[in-house]
Amino acid sequence: MKKYENLIRHSLIWLCLCSSLPLYSQPESYSPEQLTTLAQQWLDAQLASDTTTVYQTDISSLDPRIGSKHCEQALDFSLSQLLTQRQNTIVIRCSDTTAWQLYAPVRIDEIVATLVLRQNISTGSMITADMLETTSRARRFVRGNLVADANAVIGAKTKRSLSMGQILTFQDLCLVCKGDVVTIAIRDNGLDVSASGIAMSDGSLGDVIPIQNRQSKRTVKAEVVAVNRVSITF
Incomplete structure (x- = not known):
């Protein structure tokens, strides 16, 4: 029995000694496919930090002919240009002795x-409303001031012929058209009043156009703020 106890004791001592020895890890080996995947995962993590914007990415796979790469340190990833640049490059670096x-x-x-x-x-x-539908598109396809809310343009009139599937922008519309009867919102020293007027020219969102007051016949400059609505601040 003592013989077996000594054998067990020596085995435990040997295990303890082995566990205390330093471990020397071999360099990590990465195939081109693995490096491409790691680069995509890194980029996804960078984009995920921007919770207000949705991104779509298309990364080019590394050429398999470059073969596997070895690195003893953690790989470093960076973009060659600002994140806002559509055409970009992910730089993958190894900084060990065989950089x-x-x-x-x-x-x-x-x-x-x-x-x-x-x-x-x-x-x-x-x-x-039945003329419109909401969909997702890449920002690069949008030209002009994007319409995000259908309610903002219901009742507006088109300046030109538009095609099915076309993205709608404020530049395509006159929210106030020449001859329209509009509401004039007037703010003067904290006092808000309204009046009725006639548009003397077309205007889209943010445009400043001449409006004739229907009661006084006086023409004033006002900013287009909504369909058939303009605003003046004194």
Whole structure:
């Protein structure tokens, strides 16, 4: 029995000694496919920190002919340009004694909610809710001041012919058209009043156009703030 107890004791001592010996890890080996995946995961983590924007990415796979890469340290990832640049490059670096770096081209698109037309619309048509639908598009396809809320343009009229599937912008519309009867919101020293007027020219959101007061016949400059609504601040 004592013989077996000594054997067990010596075995335990040996295990303790082995566990206290330093461990020397071998360099990590990465295939081009693994490096591409790691670069994508790193980029996804960077983009996830921006909770207000949706992104779509397309990374080019590293050439398999470069073979596996070894690195004793943690890999370093960075972008060659600002995150806002659509055409970009992920730089993969190893900084150990056999330093190396690789480049993975990537396309980064910001995705935005847009209103698109469900039908062809002729010049001068009034926008109604059934003409519109919301979809997601890459920001690069948007030209002009994007319309995000359908309620902001219901009742507006088109300046030109528009095609089915086209992204709608404020530049395509006159929220106030020449000859329209509009409401003039007037703010003067904290006092808010309103009056009725006639638009003397077309205007889209933010445009300043001449409006004739229907009662006084006086013409004033006012900012277009909504469909058939303008604002003056004194």
